[in-house]
Amino acid sequence: MTQAQKGICAEPNLHALYLTLNVIDDDASTMRKKIAQILALFAHYDEEYYEAMVSGIVAIGTDYWYELYPRLIPQELSPFPITNSDDRNAPATPGDLFIQIKADRMDICHAIGAEVIQLLQPHVDLYEEVRGFRYLDGRDLTGFVDGTENPKGMRKFSVALVGDQDLDFTGGSYIHVQRYRHNMKKWQQLEVSEQEEIIGRTKADNIEFKSDNTAPFSHTIRTSLKDEYGNNREVLRQNMPYGDMTIQGLYCVSCAKSPQPFTEILTSRIVGDEEGNYDKFLDFTSAETGGAFFAPSINFIKQQAKE
Template identity: 35%
Template sequence: MSRRVPIEPQSVDAPLTQSATFLVLSVTNSPDAIQTVRKAVAGVDDLAKNVAIRDLGASFACTVGIGSDVWDRLTGLPRPAELHPFRAVKGAVHTAVSTPGDLFFHIRSERRDLCFEFERQLMDILGDSVAVVDETVGFRYFDVRDVLGFVDGTANPVGASVPASTLVAEEDDTVAGGSYVVVQKYVHDLKAWQALPAEQQEAIIGRTKFDNVELDDAVYGQQQSHKTLNTIEGEDGEEYDILRDNMPFGSPASGEFGTYFIGYSRRLWVIERMLQRMFVGNPPGLHDRLLDFSKPLTGTTFFVPSSSMLASLDSD
């Protein structure tokens, strides 16, 4: 399993679709669990082709992430330099919680039934080798808005900037072509949010609600908007982007309204710094005011190996 293989990234840059399933699993202690999981993740490409062929225009894709706690046992490969369990971030008011997860499947398509069918076949293969930690079904909402009413993902890199922002570079050849991914499931207090005047909502987000125009932060009290707190720059002033594939989820009947945050990055520390700035504040004490209306229920980190590396796991 340690031999070099040609680098072919997974489809972390697949387009945002109408539907997605976010599936977090833990590996059980059942006999042959690791062997079963290894075979399943190594065969994900073949399974995806089997489902995608039913509608080639539906943009079906599945991305697989592997968690820190199971990486060594599952892969037998050198660890990605930054891979570790999600680190909880505790601010004075809000906390980014850390929750378990060994495997992550980001399943997406223009058709909900294709996501369903892929997940069904995948879980049949995995059987009792895994337990479900969280399953969230997301949907595209109008013109790529979250349920708070704002356009989501405006700051995403485009074109040649996508691989530069998301894929580990060649100099780290043990995991080149892979990507770190952080997922968090946020639920919103929609009634409290909707009670705010639009101007106050816009000041919290840092963009206008109707036409998505970027706003300057107010100087009073040094409070920074969600947009500004999530802008990370290096010492040289270079801005570090991540790729967000966030999606709304929820049920009006049960009063659940949420956003599933998912961020792919070449550098895990970039997302971790964003969370530090949001929950602790910049300066400390001035947390992201969006958190007064949005609560994270989960927080998990994974590494998305290259497609070539995944396929090699069952090559012995």
């Protein structure tokens, strides 16, 4: 039975470590083996510190995939959908590997990350390291609950994981990563009622506005899309806040069985509708990174490591 990587559909944790790396040599055979070893590291720490609820994701950048696994290509593998409109941008930034490490203990995240870097040297350069944390019962630093629209229960798996439509990659997931930086000073100058209008929910108790009371530029409207059959265009988000006393933001990780919902939601937010209604929240936050990756199943990674 195909086994998906645990971190894709894992429940929220207290801490996360996000690593984006670039591969600097062409030793694909060694990298295939080392990626399988990273999975073994995750499994070891999950067993050794089971109370910490350890999980992880190893995902391969869409450009690097052709070097690493040239004989098998996911059907919808595609680069990050760079999107621009006026002063709103979704840039693409370098990244051959994306590694998400989550646990309820930051020291465990750190220990796993240190071993991952040691394992991958000297084959990689670390492009970016970001530490995420759970904030006030699942809220973004803006004060609003994040991930309310995430699919629940078993539906997470049908949304986030490739099914029988691509048999070689069943259990895999298309991963899109963006690091947003908030302008907290500008955001905090708004009245709570203005913030709520922009998000489309109440701040204190996270109640969604009725549709006839929701502004077309609200974050809720711009991210709630349907296809031609009336079905929700869903992704599973593994977002967490990050930052310190100087810089604050949200690290966004989207997992889905297809890259199309992410692309459509991004376009809806940045470009907007025919009336020019874009996601007004983008006036207060901006994406500084962007990457498209694919996280294959554990079975795939282990099998390819043998070849």
